Amino acid sequence: MAATLVGTGRRRARTNGSEVRMGRSSKDKRDIYYRLAKEEGWRARSAFKLLQLDQEFNLFTGVNRAVDLCAAPGSWSQVLSRKLRGQEEKAEKGEEVKIVAVDLQAMAPLPGVTQIQGDITKVSTAQEIIRHFEGQPADLVVCDGAPDVTGLHDVDEYIQAQLLLAALNITTHVLKPGGTFVAKIFRGKDVTLLYSQLKIFFSGVTCAKPRSSRNSSIEAFVVCQNYSPPEGYVPNMSNPLLDHSYDVDFNQLDGPNRVIVPFLACGDLSAFDSDRTYPLQLHADKQYQYTPPAQPPICPPYQQACHLRKNNLLSREDALSVGPSQRPEPPAESN
Template sequence: WSQVLKKKLEGDTLPPKIVAVDLQAMAPLEGVIQIQGDITKLSTAEQIISHFEGELADLVVCDGAPDVTGLHDMDEYIQAQLLLSALNITTNILRPGGTFVAKIFRGKDVTLLYAQLKIFFPNVTCSKPKSSRNSSIEAFVVCQNYAPPKGYVPTMINPLLDLSYGSDNEFSSPNRMIVPFIACGDLSGYDSDMTYPLEKKSLDPLQPPISAPYRTAISLKQKNFYNKVS
């Protein structure tokens, strides 16, 4: 996303300030401030905020996702916590009227997230890119026109969302939030649920992983470590 934003904003009168955060090391990208850290930690949030030097951001995007376990309830919960951390940081650095875009897993409790996001953004849309598989619960929320509640004071200490809720929190019909759903993308392109034959000539990645977490596993597999009988 840093590359896309940098390309989109090239040529602006004022050079944009882009701050990128990732758990893994990132290849240097000219014009982008990079932070290797965990957005769920206060120290990382403070580091992000420090780069804005009192200024406010126009846009915050979050493509973070956990390493899925296959336990859908657990994966959805962890993803919601990542979105919570991104939203926490966003309330500290986003200007009024700004936009927040984040990956979301559309699980059974997703309506709670929608309702909480509507507290801060009057316009919340769930968008499903064409590049995302139909079988995947992945989608993106596009939250526009940031307008925090009157008297709200941003903090990095207290969580904004509490996913531990019971039936007593269910809203009656007049209070339910209906979030518009949009399937976006070019329908004439590749279908993400189809398998296509590989092209005869393959291209190497422009930037391979710097320190891939799966490197050790590949090395052990090449040495037939997993085939040995103890």
């Protein structure tokens, strides 16, 4: 098979004399969930992770008030909007569904979603969430936030753990007793420490791996059910977690002395494998067509670099003189 580059940036491959247009990005060819997200109108492939978690845990049952922390670009908020507002339309009578999305970054608007551009480590953000709920606590809090990974697993796991604890902290301010908390976690050697912290506030804690999450990734999700804080506990941003006994050699204990974190794989075997490479044309009777992302990033940090590279300005002295108003929109990308 021979492939040649064309002016549009796409590739065309010739097989047995017939020409087939390939994806504009290598992600189109490589990642089936990336392609499905664009076809179904999701802003990122991560939408399927929350959908598959819901299939296993029925996260949205009875939920009228939901919070999406670290929400940008908004795929989990999309899922909440479609699922919860769909349930609201089916119900003849019921409480109005309210969804609040929080992130430091700007996010394009979504129907039925109230956006807060704020810091989840500030008590003012928690107060604003409650204000949007008219003084009522949330039924569900989700968080798909993650740091920019360095490739140093110990560092990445530590930073992700701190982000999870920050999400847990604000959750204790806004979640109702009996509510559910879902957050991303990097599974490492100290995952039992995080598990022990979560068990203080939730009677049920499960570590789950959706099928749309790559097997090659240490990413997983903690599903914490039945929020039941200790009696007399008062949420405090400056001291988010209770002091409790935790032996530094805890992870080296064997047998029944070691706390085992329940681990559950979500998504049945009929789902696509996130680590497998699929052909662009999945069905013989349906021709592949390129689909642009539902929502390109808003003011990404790499916007200027993309413009300079596209216009061959990286090595020119006048490259820095290009003003923001002269820069075109960045190429569309997705998580």
